[in-house]
Amino acid sequence: MSTQLIKHRGSPLWVAAMLHRISGLALAIFLPPHFLALGLALEGEARLDSFLRWSEQPLVKVSEIGLVFLFTVHLLGGLRILVIENFAWRDGQKQLATLAAALSAIVAFAFLVRVF
Amino acid sequence: MNTELSVSLWRGAQDGHYETYRVPQRASQTVLDVVTFVQRHIDPTLSYRFACRVGVCGSCAMTVNGKPRWTCRTHVAKVAGDGTLEIGPLENLPVIKDLAADMAPFFDKWQHAKGAFAPTQTRHEPIAPIKPDTTARKAADAAIECINCGVCYAACDTVRWNADYLGPAALTRAWTLVNDERDGGNSARLQAIAGAGGCHACHSHQSCQELCPQALNPTAAIAALKRRTVAAYLKGEIAV
């Protein structure tokens, strides 16, 4: 009921948790079309090839950079959670969360550089 | 100091509105001082809760500019930089009136988590010697100073989104009892926290750990409970 955005939601840890959830959801939505695209090989390699050529378009490549970021951030965020849940508590949680996001951005940037 | 604060207070029950009051700003003023001023000098119908007013009882917890805090320990100078304050009752709990939230659901979940000591001896047995430096006792001691203020419960988004979730305080208390060698209720306790609203619902947002005024760490306690319940589940000691 607070009219202000609840302030603690600005914490890197809360943002990390939200990013983890949103990236998971986005990847879950992406997977069925991804599997369907790969399944085009059943119709012959020409069919798959024409799809791959379609995916060379800049807009698709930009989305792929986004996907690589979401994929990496979901992996690194997930590893962070597995560490919290299976090993002794370590302080510096905010720093770990920020590091995971930063590394994901670097990986996505590396992908961008290769693709453009 | 001649400045005035513009203070918005929640009035009403679940349905209500914010009303704004002008309160003189004073040196070293706390948010509780501000609320008290409104009730004593402006509107005696304002309802709010407090007791010790020195930061040991946890009764004065309210939502201050969006964050759940102990109002007696929150200096106005620190949170009202622009001279405005928005104060409401604790979130995630039903509102009784104005700034007083109903703590009953919080304590109900305490019971559901089996957060009560289950004795194994009577007064006729000798007192159990508990060494303070065992791993279990250290774990219990690190989590034991909870005074049930409700700040963690109010801060937790999983509590907000998942009506079944027992919440950080109840689970932290369960963790202290899991580590209490005198307690005989672990079988039922682990079962109670392994179901739908149990420790596994925690997503480690860590708002609880960041905001606990007693510097407790429910995230860590809940993570340990996750390990403990998984082990019990794999051994067939609990079922889902």
Next chain:
Amino acid sequence: MNVRLYLWQRATAVVMAPLVVAHIAVIFYATRHGLSAADILARTHGSVAWAAFYGVFVLAVSIHASIGVRNILNEWLPLNERRIDACAVFFGLVLATLGLRAVAAVVLS
């Protein structure tokens, strides 16, 4: 979420962590070398290794993602529990079916 679902979700996460790293490497390799469909299929066709790698990946993600989606539905939508379970199971089956079909497509065709 309960202890059983938690265990399945975390266990599949652990299984998938190295697979994800490998898949990212594959993505980088394929885009770097501008692989066409023919190039990709030449590498995957008849390969037990690729079938095993992606087969395991598909099964693990079907379990992992469906439990994750279940949590989101439970917390963010006002649906009843049985409907949520049904949606999650359905989604898991969709992923497994389409995924294994895709693996078959690149390994067998």
